[in-house]
Amino acid sequence: VVSQVTEIAGRPIQERAPASPTRRTATRAARPKVAVDTVLLAIKDGKLKAYLVQLRLGALCDRWAFPGGLVRVGEMLEEAARRELECATGLTEVYLEQLFTFGDPSRDPRAHVVSVGYMALVADPARIAKPASKYARGEWFEVSTLPPLAYDHALMAEYGVTRLKSKLEYSNIAYNLLPEVFTFAQFEALYELILARPIDRRNFRRRILAMGLLRKLPSKLRGAHRPAALYSFNKRSLQIIEML
Amino acid sequence: VVSQVTEIAGRPIQERAPASPTRRTATRAARPKVAVDTVLLAIKDGKLKAYLVQLRLGALCDRWAFPGGLVRVGEMLEEAARRELECATGLTEVYLEQLFTFGDPSRDPRAHVVSVGYMALVADPARIAKPASKYARGEWFEVSTLPPLAYDHALMAEYGVTRLKSKLEYSNIAYNLLPEVFTFAQFEALYELILARPIDRRNFRRRILAMGLLRKLPSKLRGAHRPAALYSFNKRSLQIIEML
DNA sequence: CCAAAAGTGTTGGCTCTACACCCATGA
DNA sequence: TCATGGGTGTAGAGCCAACACTTTTGG
Numbered sequence: 001v002v003s004q005v006t007e008i009a010g011r012p013i014q015e016r017a018p019a020s021p022t023r024r025t026a027t028r029a030a031r032p033k034v035a036v037d038t039v040l041l042a043i044k045d046g047k048l049k050a051y052l053v054q055l056r057l058g059a060l061c062d063r064w065a066f067p068g069g070l071v072r073v074g075e076m077l078e079e080a081a082r083r084e085l086e087c088a089t090g091l092t093e094v095y096l097e098q099l100f101t102f103g104d105p106s107r108d109p110r111a112h113v114v115s116v117g118y119m120a121l122v123a124d125p126a127r128i129a130k131p132a133s134k135y136a137r138g139e140w141f142e143v144s145t146l147p148p149l150a151y152d153h154a155l156m157a158e159y160g161v162t163r164l165k166s167k168l169e170y171s172n173i174a175y176n177l178l179p180e181v182f183t184f185a186q187f188e189a190l191y192e193l194i195l196a197r198p199i200d201r202r203n204f205r206r207r208i209l210a211m212g213l214l215r216k217l218p219s220k221l222r223g224a225h226r227p228a229a230l231y232s233f234n235k236r237s238l239q240i241i242e243m244l
Numbered sequence: 245v246v247s248q249v250t251e252i253a254g255r256p257i258q259e260r261a262p263a264s265p266t267r268r269t270a271t272r273a274a275r276p277k278v279a280v281d282t283v284l285l286a287i288k289d290g291k292l293k294a295y296l297v298q299l300r301l302g303a304l305c306d307r308w309a310f311p312g313g314l315v316r317v318g319e320m321l322e323e324a325a326r327r328e329l330e331c332a333t334g335l336t337e338v339y340l341e342q343l344f345t346f347g348d349p350s351r352d353p354r355a356h357v358v359s360v361g362y363m364a365l366v367a368d369p370a371r372i373a374k375p376a377s378k379y380a381r382g383e384w385f386e387v388s389t390l391p392p393l394a395y396d397h398a399l400m401a402e403y404g405v406t407r408l409k410s411k412l413e414y415s416n417i418a419y420n421l422l423p424e425v426f427t428f429a430q431f432e433a434l435y436e437l438i439l440a441r442p443i444d445r446r447n448f449r450r451r452i453l454a455m456g457l458l459r460k461l462p463s464k465l466r467g468a469h470r471p472a473a474l475y476s477f478n479k480r481s482l483q484i485i486e487m488l
Numbered sequence: 489c490c491a492a493a494a495g496t497g498t499t500g501g502c503t504c505t506a507c508a509c510c511c512a513t514g515a
Numbered sequence: 516t517c518a519t520g521g522g523t524g525t526a527g528a529g530c531c532a533a534c535a536c537t538t539t540t541g542g
Contacts (some may be wrong), residue, residue: 030317032278033348071393073274077347100343101360103278103321112317114278116345116358139332185521202523203505225520226512429494446496447532469493470539 003138010113026156033114036081037153038070039099039117039160040089042140043177048194049125049140050157052147053088054135059110063150064141067131068156071115088138090129097174099159107152115151117236119160121176168194172213175233183228184222187214192220211241255295262316263476264418271295276347276356280325281312281397283343283361286369286384287421292438293384294401296391297332299382303354307394308385310401311375312359312398330383334373339365339420343403359395363404365420413488416457419477427465427472431458455485 040051052064067088071080078096086092099117107115131138141147143161146154167173175191184205192199210213215234220227296308311332315324322340330336343361351359352353375382385391387405390398411417418434428449436443452458459478464471 011467012510031275032315032317032319034276034278071347071358073276074349075276076349077345077358090293098345101321103315103324103360105318105320114315114321114358114360133494181523200505200507201521205522206524207504218312222513223520224514225518226522228521269514433512440490444532444534446534449530450497451496466540468541469491470495470541472494 021076024166025211026230027057028058030112033103034071034077034116035068035113036071036077036084036116037066037117037151037156038081038096038120039066039087039156040085040091040094040120040122041143041160041162041164041177042122043190043193044140045122046160046189046193047142048144050139050143050146050160051089051125051128052149053131053135053138055150056134060150061136065150065153067138070113071116076240077116078118081116081120085120087132088135089131091122091127095173097163099163102152102156104152115156117156117159121173123177123179165194170240170242172233172235172239172241172243175236178233181217181230181232184191184208184214184231185228208243213239213241245444248317253337274351276358277313278315278321279357279359280315280321280328280402281310281359281361281395281400282325282329282340282364282368283310283400284329284335284338284364285404285408286366286464287434288369288438290433291386292390292405294387294390295369295382295384296371296393297379298383299394300378302470303445304394305380308363308383308391309394309397310380314357314395315360317349322362325360325364328462329364331376332379333375335366335371335418339417341407343400346396346400348396359400361400361403363407365408365417367421367423388460407447409438414484414486416477416479416483416485416487419480422477425461425474428458428475429472431475457485 002014025033032129042049044049051067053067054235055061069080069087070083075083077098081096082092082094085094085096087208097119099119101114103117104115105112107113125140143157146157148154149157164173168191174187177190178186187208188199188201191204212236214231217230217232219230221230261313278361285291285294295311297311298308299305311328313324313328313331315321319327321342325340326338329338329340341363343363345358345360347358349356351357369384372382384404387401390401392398393401408417410436418431421434422430431452432443435448457478458475461474461476463474465474
């Protein structure tokens with residue numbers, strides 16, 4: 001009943017040259033497509049927010065979704081995610097991390113599209129450019145009150161937030177959400193905000209400073225009150241460290 | 245040699261390419277394909293081993309690889325992984341968990357195939373059937389001394405072992421690697437084996453038993469020496485618990 | 489009675505948590 | 516001088532790690 005011939009080795013063996021893709025695909029069995037989608041997160045107005053875009057055209061054109069699109073032949077997954085993210089936001093050089101791959105055939109009503117979900121973080125949510133023409137608009141939404149989302153993007157949002165929460169506890173990932181230089185109060189507020197629980201200031205400060213993650217800068221922030229010491233991360237690359 | 249019977253019979257999806265500019269399929273340009281590959285792990289002869297298969301045909305036919313293959317249209321990713329795993333081993337009902345998605349266009353020299361990597365665990369490595377005809381043979385290898393692997397499967401193996409190690413520390417995932425009923429010594433040996441470090445028996449036993457993860461059975465194991473109490477897991481479903 | 493694996497408690501050090509007041513500045 | 520947010524220390528509890536001998540059985 002089942003012919004194994006098609007997939008000897010589980011992979012198409014007769015396709016060694018991408019020379020004549022058109023004619024070949026015409027006769028070939030339909031295959032799922034590959035897309036990437038990126039949950040872009042940032043702190044804005046004291047809230048954890050996600051960036052959503054609205055498609056200009058198509059069946060789902062009035063629904064919000066995360067920026068994403070099909071992966072091209074010869075393209076790395078992360079490269080595709082960066083390309084689509086830049087197209088939607090103008091951002092380059094963001095922190096990017098693979099979340100999970102969503103393959104439910106019904107997640108896209110039009111076709112079977114397997115989507116590799118990414119999480120992206122930016123420190124400065126204001127530095128978003130107008131989206132490219134394929135999108136009608138883009139906007140930041142508080143993650144706790146997202147509008148109805150296209151595809152399975154609500155689930156993706158959950159994965160993103162969960163990953164960020166847990167990674168805050170065992171890595172220095174927070175450096176992606178803070179400016180180069182910040183006060184300790186900002187750092188602590190970030191943790192309280194995203195983990196959604198109060199943190200004892202004295203214990204937290206003692207522990208964090210003891211682990212040598214931050215560098216105290218000579219300058220101070222002058223404002224309406226007692227000046228705050230300024231800090232910056234010693235290493236702006238991902239380190240796995242128990243934070244809490 | 246191309247027979248689409250499998251695909252078409254399985255779940256035909258009319259791909260009519262709606263005029264959507266975002267995820268456009270209109271020209272049927274070449275797209276990356278989607279595969280799944282599964283790192284199957286088990287404890288055998290007191291070692292952590294992975295199951296590898298050798299392809300019967302194709303360019304890579306003398307290289308070892310993890311069981312896997314292309315995802316069909318309309319198929320869930322995990323479903324595809326189970327199908328390929330059963331085809332290679334006869335096993336059903338294994339524990340399966342998504343690891344990571346590997347998308348390097350050069351990972352498969354023949355075509356751009358994005359592969360969703362899974363980790364599978366079995367308690368009884370002896371219960372492996374002869375692989376289906378597409379494979380020449382299958383064998384268990386110690387994970388520390390794997391033979392040269394096809395594709396990027398060496399990397400996948402690393403992801404699998406790393407995931408297993410870390411998940412042993414914060415979940416009850418071990419129930420997938422032990423029989424229904426076991427002695428505490430077996431349980432502890434599993435941890436020492438996979439984490440590759442000695443564990444203090446008294447501290448470990450006290451902590452584990454205190455967290456109520458295991459149920460002590462009335463019977464005892466009789467052998468050449470002092471009989472050992474038998475235990476079994478209270479819940480044989482994944483629980484996130486700090487174990488170490 | 490011997491070999492081999494199973495089973496068991498205590499102590500000291502360290503870490504974590506709880507908790508409240510003074511400080512520096514600009515307005 | 517006052518309002519506001521920045522900055523600091525201590526003590527008690529609980530947890531964790533280190534550590535070695537006794538028990539039970541089969542041969």
